[in-house]
Amino acid sequence: xxxxxxxxHDIQGNIVKAYxxxxxxxxxxxxFAVEDGAAGRAFVSALAPSITTSAPxxxxxxxxxxxxxxxxxxxxxxxxxxxxxxxxxVPRASLQTFPxxxxxxxxxxxxILGDDHKSAPEHWDPIWHxxxxxHIMVALTGQDERCLERSYQQLLDHARRARxxxxxxxxxxxxxxxxxxxxxxxxxxxxxxxxxxEHFGYTDGIGDPFFKGTGAHEANLIGGGKPTGLPPETAxxxxxxxxxxxxxxxxxxxxxxxxxxSPKLLAHNGTFMAYRKLHQNVASFDSYLEHVxxxxxxxxxxxxxxxxxxxxxxxxxxxFPTQRDADVFAxxxxxxxxxxxxxxxxxxxxxxxxRFAELNKQFAAFDxxxxxxxxxxxxxxxxxxxxxxxxxxxxxxxxxxxxGALSNRRRIVRRGLPYGDSRSSRTDDGDHxxxxxxLNASLRRQFEFVQQQWMNYGNDFRLANERDALVGNHPPExxxxxxxxxxxxxxxxxxxxxxxxxxxxxxxxxxxxxxxTALRMIGxxxxxxx
Amino acid sequence: MPNxxxxxxxxxxxxxxxxxxxxxxxxxAIIKDRLRAMPLDEASPFAAVPNLYLCRLFVLDxxxxxxxxxxxxxxxxxxxxxxxxxxxxxxxxxxxxxxxxAPAIRExxxxxIDFKRVQSPRDFARYIERCQVETxxxxxxxxDLPLAEQLKGxxxxxxxxxxxxxxQGRDAVSLQRAFRAFVERVEPSNxxxxxxxxxxxxxxxxxxxxxxxxxxx
Numbered sequence: 001x002x003x004x005x006x007x008x009h010d011i012q013g014n015i016v017k018a019y020x021x022x023x024x025x026x027x028x029x030x031x032f033a034v035e036d037g038a039a040g041r042a043f044v045s046a047l048a049p050s051i052t053t054s055a056p057x058x059x060x061x062x063x064x065x066x067x068x069x070x071x072x073x074x075x076x077x078x079x080x081x082x083x084x085x086x087x088x089x090v091p092r093a094s095l096q097t098f099p100x101x102x103x104x105x106x107x108x109x110x111x112i113l114g115d116d117h118k119s120a121p122e123h124w125d126p127i128w129h130x131x132x133x134x135h136i137m138v139a140l141t142g143q144d145e146r147c148l149e150r151s152y153q154q155l156l157d158h159a160r161r162a163r164x165x166x167x168x169x170x171x172x173x174x175x176x177x178x179x180x181x182x183x184x185x186x187x188x189x190x191x192x193x194x195x196x197x198e199h200f201g202y203t204d205g206i207g208d209p210f211f212k213g214t215g216a217h218e219a220n221l222i223g224g225g226k227p228t229g230l231p232p233e234t235a236x237x238x239x240x241x242x243x244x245x246x247x248x249x250x251x252x253x254x255x256x257x258x259x260x261x262s263p264k265l266l267a268h269n270g271t272f273m274a275y276r277k278l279h280q281n282v283a284s285f286d287s288y289l290e291h292v293x294x295x296x297x298x299x300x301x302x303x304x305x306x307x308x309x310x311x312x313x314x315x316x317x318x319x320f321p322t323q324r325d326a327d328v329f330a331x332x333x334x335x336x337x338x339x340x341x342x343x344x345x346x347x348x349x350x351x352x353x354x355r356f357a358e359l360n361k362q363f364a365a366f367d368x369x370x371x372x373x374x375x376x377x378x379x380x381x382x383x384x385x386x387x388x389x390x391x392x393x394x395x396x397x398x399x400x401x402x403x404g405a406l407s408n409r410r411r412i413v414r415r416g417l418p419y420g421d422s423r424s425s426r427t428d429d430g431d432h433x434x435x436x437x438x439l440n441a442s443l444r445r446q447f448e449f450v451q452q453q454w455m456n457y458g459n460d461f462r463l464a465n466e467r468d469a470l471v472g473n474h475p476p477e478x479x480x481x482x483x484x485x486x487x488x489x490x491x492x493x494x495x496x497x498x499x500x501x502x503x504x505x506x507x508x509x510x511x512x513x514x515x516x517t518a519l520r521m522i523g524x525x526x527x528x529x530x
Numbered sequence: 531m532p533n534x535x536x537x538x539x540x541x542x543x544x545x546x547x548x549x550x551x552x553x554x555x556x557x558x559a560i561i562k563d564r565l566r567a568m569p570l571d572e573a574s575p576f577a578a579v580p581n582l583y584l585c586r587l588f589v590l591d592x593x594x595x596x597x598x599x600x601x602x603x604x605x606x607x608x609x610x611x612x613x614x615x616x617x618x619x620x621x622x623x624x625x626x627x628x629x630x631x632a633p634a635i636r637e638x639x640x641x642x643i644d645f646k647r648v649q650s651p652r653d654f655a656r657y658i659e660r661c662q663v664e665t666x667x668x669x670x671x672x673x674d675l676p677l678a679e680q681l682k683g684x685x686x687x688x689x690x691x692x693x694x695x696x697x698q699g700r701d702a703v704s705l706q707r708a709f710r711a712f713v714e715r716v717e718p719s720n721x722x723x724x725x726x727x728x729x730x731x732x733x734x735x736x737x738x739x740x741x742x743x744x745x746x747x
Contacts, residue, residue, distance in 0.1 A: 295699050480695065495695040 006213035008054040016054035024141035025187035025194035034087035039164025045523030073147040079511035084135030114456040114473035119505035127170030128507035185417035203314030223364020258441040269515030276508035281428040309381030318366040375486025413439040532664040538674035575634035577729030585614035615669040625651035685726035
């Protein structure tokens with residue numbers, strides 16, 4: 001069998017590229033309502049030529065061919081809600097072929113997503129209050145604020161010229177603002193440099209699924225693919241996921257093409273996205289760690305690591321059970337990273353890169369087969385829940401046809417950036433958190449399942465109705481988490497009680513990210529499912 | 531061996547409904563109305579039945595035609611289907627069921643063919659046995675111990691988890707003191723009380739001090 005070759009020029013860039021890794025620390029998420037179909041289509045057509053694709057960029061020191069475009073100052077991507085497609089004139093016969101959950105939108109799926117109490121839609125940012133008003137999302141990420149602003153002004157020009165596309169205001173922001181005209185986002189900075197940290201202090205964005213056809217570096221296969229049952233430290237331990245898990249029109253892990261809208265050209269090379277603004281209760285998180293961390297063996301850093309399955313510097317508990325191991329590793333990793341930048345010659349750089357890749361692998365090159373009891377990474381640790389690897393076999397060999405049978409169809413591509421500032425006042429109030437975007441071929445089977453069954457429930461992990469400590473929708477009386485100990489360890493397991501809700505939903509919706517071809521067709525009004 | 535798995539018994543009975551109507555409602559529709567109105571969980575009349583792990587009732591209207599080339603076929607009557615998983619032997623269970631839930635049984639079964647002759651625990655057992663279909667269908671969520679033991683086990687497990695959560699980090703002496711008080715309160719070897727109320731789904735509503743059920747046969 002020959003693997004599909006992807007036309008990366010036809011696929012929007014945020015699907016294959018994690019922009020943050022290419023130096024885009026700042027973002028603006030801009031939303032529009034289409035008030036006139038023809039105007040909306042003109043707007044889409046005007047934007048189409050500037051949409052960022054997945055084609056490789058010419059990165060300094062890379063071996064990519066000279067024909068590749070240089071890294072742009074700004075990336076631009078576009079996506080549509082169901083109502084947006086309708087307002088843009090996509091024919092009814094085509095609209096009816098979209099999956100139900102996409103047509104319903106995120107607000108209507110609140111019960112499945114656990115968006116209750118303080119996460120309920122009535123607490124969302126004003127822009128999300130009126131049902132169905134958001135039609136188009138344009139995501140801008142920039143190398144700095146200046147080029148971002150320029151690109152934003154160009155976007156507004158396009159909207160003004162189209163006459164009939166309205167910028168939607170109503171994002172909350174700093175200082176009690178609730179009428180921002182876009183959702184700002186930015187990496188958190190340390191010593192003037194952007195970091196991969198989020199507001200709770202964890203290094204985020206490690207581990208993205210590795211799927212066929214993207215041309216991604218083979219090094220990302222380890223830990224990013226699906227488990228084969230062979231040693232997880234080796235490339236043989238992993239196989240690339242099928243493209244159809246993340247892009248419509250290709251074979252997926254069930255050996256079929258995912259459910260997709262008609263006509264095929266509309267769906268092909270497109271995907272679905274859940275956009276969520278997630279507020280982080282930083283003060284509650286700090287205070288819980290401070291308070292319970294006093295009782296917890298290893299202290300608050302160890303407790304924070306148990307919540308996530310990783311130390312806050314990103315080192316996975318499965319490979320680095322002690323804080324000292326994790327710190328030593330993080331320091332070596334930093335030095336290796338610096339060595340690549342500081343290399344004087346090509347040969348020196350190659351050596352440095354190899355060394356760095358070897359260390360970098362450690363973030364992902366593991367599974368849970370040697371930690372079935374959860375003594376290192378708890379059974380309910382966030383990364384173990386979100387991507388169980390082969391853990392759902394619970395140590396049985398050949399329990400299923402392949403070790404990831406229960407997890408390979410639940411993978412999601414995560415994109416996003418933090419928003420707001422919580423450093424000066426580590427409070428629950430204010431406006432700070434993460435813009436979380438999950439990209440997948442099926443919102444229902446992938447994103448919603450992970451959210452409902454793995455974040456807000458525990459049965460698959462033999463944890464009854466325990467929720468994810470960090471992002472679970474803990475009930476008002478508080479949630480709980482058991483931190484297991486190794487069976488050989490004489491200490492009892494530790495019970496985290498009365499977990500408050502650390503993360504609350506503040507808005508979002510479901511979007512369709514079309515291919516560049518489909519985007520042009522939407523702009524032309526030439527979608528014809530007959 | 532059909533129907534029995536260890537000491538667990540899987541019962542499937544199809545009781546034919548009289549083909550008639552009342553006030554412009556068919557008997558099948560009337561039974562469906564009554565089934566929908568039946569209280570659930572600990573309020574279910576069947577929660578009081580000794581050694582019943584789980585039961586389900588529904589009306590089987592007909593078999594579905596699955597399309598050509600399958601043969602189209604139909605049932606001669608509609609059935610009230612009673613599916614239950616229980617501990618022990620069938621006849622004593624059914625007699626106990628009548629003794630503890632006769633009003634609910636009458637309400638649901640009275641529109642079944644021949645049921646008017648059922649007047650005693652023994653009659654009910656015979657009636658259901660006549661309607662029984664041999665199966666190997668079991669509820670996968672239970673062992674085969676007597677219900678009282680399972681309920682006590684569930685109660686102790688939940689109480690112990692709560693105790694562990696509430697007492698972690700205590701020094702050995704005060705922990706032992708608290709544990710002794712705990713054991714005194716939960717009475718591990720007393721099956722009758724305190725225990726889990728049959729049908730309840732959370733510890734908040736589940737604890738009962740009353741004797742729960744008859745001892746197993």
